Amino acid sequence: MSSEAVQLRISDNHVVMDNGILQVYLSKPGGYVTRIQYNGIDNLLEAGNEQGNRGYWDVVWSKEGSTGTTGIFERTVGTSFNVVVENEEQIEISFTRMWDPSMEGKLSPLNIDKRYVMLRNSSGFYCYAIFEHQKEWPAFNIPQIRIVFKLREDKFHYMAVADNRQRFMPLPEDRLPRRGKVLTPPEAVLLVDPVEPEFKGEVDDKYQYSSENKDLKVHGWISSKSESDGGTGFWVIIPSNEFRTGGLVKQNLTSHVGPISLAMFLSAHYAGEDMVLKLRPNEPWKKVFGPTFIYLNALLDNDEDPLQLWEDAKDQMTEEVENWPYDFPASEDFQKSSERGSVSGRLFVRDRILSEDCIGASGAYVGLAPPGEAGSWQRDSKGYQFWSIADDDGYFSIDNIRSGDYNIFAWVPGFIGEYWSNDVLTITPGCDKKLSDIIFEPPRDGPTLWEIGIPDRSAAEFYVPDPNPNYVNKLYIDHPDKFRQYGLWERYSELYPKEDLIYTVGESDYSKDWFFAHVTRKKDDGTYQATTWQIKFHLDHVEPSGIYKLRLALASANLSKLQVRVNDEKQDPPLFTTGVIGKDNAIARHGIHGLYWLFTIDVLSHQLFEGNNTIYLTQAMATSPLPLFQGIMYDYIRFECPNSSSVKEIQV
Template sequence: MSSRPVQLWIKGNHVVMDNGILQVYLSNPGGFVTRIQYNGIDNILEDLNEDFNRGYWDIVWSESGSTGTTGTFERIVGTNFKVIVENEEQVEISFTRMWDPSLKGKLSAVNIDKRYVMLRNSSGFYSYGIFEHLKEWPAFNIPQIRIVFKLRKDKFHYMAVADDRQRFMPLPDDRLPRRGEELVPPEAVLLVNPVEPEFKGEVDDKYQYSSENKDIKVHGWISSESEIDPPMGFWVIIPTNEFLTGGPVKQNLTSHVGPISLAMFLSAHYAGEDIVLKLKPNEPWKKVLGPTFFYLNNNTLLDSEDPLELWEDAKLQMTEEVQNWPYDFPASEDFQKSSQRGSVSGTLLVRDRCLSNDDIFAQGAYIGLAPPGDAGSWQRESKGYQFWTRANDEGNFAIDNIRSGDYNLYAWVPGFIGEFWNNVVITITPGCEINVGDIVFEPPRDGPTLWEIGIPDRSATEFYVPDPNPKYINKLYVNHPDKFRQFGLWERYAELYPHEDLIYVDGVSDYTKDWFFAHVTRKNDDGSYKGTTWQIKFNLDEVNTSVIYKLRLALASANVSELQVRVNDQKQDPPLFTTGVIGKDNAIARHGIHGLYWLFSIDVPGLLLKEMDNTIYLTQTIATEPLALFHGVMYDYIRLEAPKS
């Protein structure tokens, strides 16, 4: 490591941050990262690209009242450059882009301050952004905010996003028409004539490398030994998910073919329009996104010849960054330091008298503070900050370093359906230490379980995930616990059930083998699609016709679907229950095993049931072209309860 002081060079249309370990060049005043010099390489970014297409912030926005998750793509171009901090230990620089009414319809209606920070003796640099919308400015929507880095395709070929999710990757050229065949959805490409023959017949799709917010802490690329000696790594390190949207299990993109690495702050992926940030008339908004750390390492520094040691070192650096959060160096007053934050602790218990006469420790519960809302509103929340932790085996939890502000307390417990929501505003002030004591979650329950399918964990992981069509393989996920990330698994349903839909028999069927992971449409011989009806068959020894039974239906995902429920009459009209048209999370098409969570509690009159043989019919009705193959739901858990006793 170098011990040189940090230096800032301002040279006409670019500025350079230099600490002797690496040099980062940025356009002035645009604020694009145009060159990173490290490890003897003049530029690790793709210098075949234009200067503005190497390292940049971008935003997607749309007019107020528009629907969907698309909009105008805007690379954020600074118009003013300013030095914020310049000393031997730190350089912090700012590139601002201000908005005024003359820019209406041309640029997103926010002031944006892009900050870059370099510290002494640090093998990397930081970036964070401050976004502000003033009350008098027009309402509008923001589906996406991110940072993008595009590395040199001739040097970086090995990608790592987790210990068991890393591999040599195809080239971006392999996705071009003469080498790749575009599939549906178009992000997926079948490699028919790749530059490297080893990739022939594989599917490449950036969504196969998505991760949950709680797991996106480090990802990136390692250079090929033949291209850079010694090999080096480029890593995106996100030390906290407090500024990410949608809570801890919201999924986001990481790194993918390019070679490209992303820091996704806001996206509609795996959630849909529900999570688009919609600023209302007369609504002020301000948020700090980041800092994220962009870390570089090489084998010489590690005294190792194994390039994979770069991944191990990146994980160690990630741990250090997490331990240092919240950072003490950002100069913006909008970034709250540790002394400006507070903490909340307590114990979460579960009360389910059908399982235990005593309260149950909420082992492994997800417990978080998020902006005030309703039960479960955190998974659709995109404007504020969220702070989450996991309870220990005794249900104890502590959430530290919470930004000052007003929050509700939310929780959900693996193994139990439903949401805990404390409709009491918790106000965090600097230095506060709030102990909420024992809090009790009473999950939805009327009576004892008559039968159940699955595990209430907000995921379809436990259900049957088929092997992929051999024509559409990603070799990484062969014999892999995340086999659901393979392409085209939705098409396997009609192959496994060619003549009739799924029938599940309580007490006989095994949901790990007999319950398909996604309730999808069926492809007809003419290429069209139609809705499908699944059956659950069960016996009841006795039925009380004068009371109400309860069907709990928990969904792990829904995409433009209407799920209808009928009991013992497939032609029952109207159905006993319908969800109406719900969901746009698109998790099926994007190889996610869950999207947004839904819970429905359905009254089943005893008059509809009978002793011995019963059947519940679940019909997903919608099969609208052109994307009928992706209409469907993923179940989390289904339970029929006896009446209250």
């Protein structure tokens, strides 16, 4: 480490932050990161790119009323530069772009203030930004906000996202037409003639390296060893989830072939249009994204294992998380510890069929999010969210909550549905609120006759097939995340070429016999057709004039229509239909869940038989000869008999 004072050098068209450990060059007044000098390397970023295509913030936006998750791609370019803090301990500089009506239709109607901070004796620098939309400005949509760093192609070849998700990566030229074959969706490329033969026959797709927010705290790259460089690490550390959207299990991109590292703040990935930020007419909005920490490390000895850089990056991540909220950002929009409050309490689950007593909500996800309705946090993209995971007894504590108004939300692995309180909880500076015990009563009308799966908002427990050997990512061979392999949706047609899945309660095993995604079948002519799955079960007795309940919890839906029929495959209209739901595209993007859905269907006693019964589940959407990845993933299915029934609960 260096004990040098932090210095700021300003010229006509760039500025340099220097603390003796690293030097960061930024364009002036645009605010692009154009050069990072560290460990004797002149530039960690790809100097072959244009200056605005090395380290930058970008936003994707569209006009009011637009649909979908795409729009106009805009790198945020500052028009004014300002020194906010300059002393021996800290530099903070600002690059702002102020909007006015002359820019309408050309640039996103936002004031954007990009901030960069360098501290003394710190092996890295911080990035954050304040985005603001004023009330009188045009309404519009924002599908994406992020930071992008494009590293040197000749140095950074080893990528690490998690302890068990790291590897040497293909080169960007391997994805070009002469070396790779573009698949569907086009982000996936089959490496036909890669520079390094070891990658031949593999599929590369940036979505294979997505992570849930709760796990997405550090990721990045390690350089290849050379005579002058024993190993250098470049890491993106995201110390808080408060400014990211969609809660702890929302999935986001990390690093991928380029070499590229991202800090995703707002994205519609694994959620679809529901997650697009839509600013209505006369709606003001302001939000602070970050700070994130760009951390650099190096081996002191060429004989050291380069993977020590990953271990060190994780240690640094822990330190950054412990230091949150930071005390150094100069913007008054970033609330310091003294401006925040905390909440603690205990969550219980009351399911009278399982127990007369309340039980501690072990492992519950408990959060504060903007006021809304049950589940609204899942789709909220405008406000801040604060989450914690309860201990084995249901105790939870949420610290460093920004001042403001919130609702309390919670969901508990092992139980369907979720808790929501419509009481507004106001957080004020310095408050420490001790909540009364919270009782969550999950949906339940009667004893369980049978169930399929585990209610955990994921399809991971179901049968995930091995990939087609022609489309393999070697990282995920014999890996717990085998669902990240490419093309698994096509395996359904191979396993069920003519007849659809049939599951027999009491005989079938959902880990072997329930395909992880209810998708369409590809026919010989290349078109796709709807599929109908069957659940067969036996009833010794049917309660007269009783109402049975079928609970369908979905872990994902994409352009799908789920129809339910009971004991009549031709029933028209069906007993129940979801209508067309979902745009999360989790199946195509190698996720095991997207947004959560829960449906309860009444099944009347006269629709059931004493003896054998069949429930038909049809995914009815197959609207195009192109693979639109229409399908759903089930989280959990439960069939309940009427509460008055004397039938004992059966766990299957």
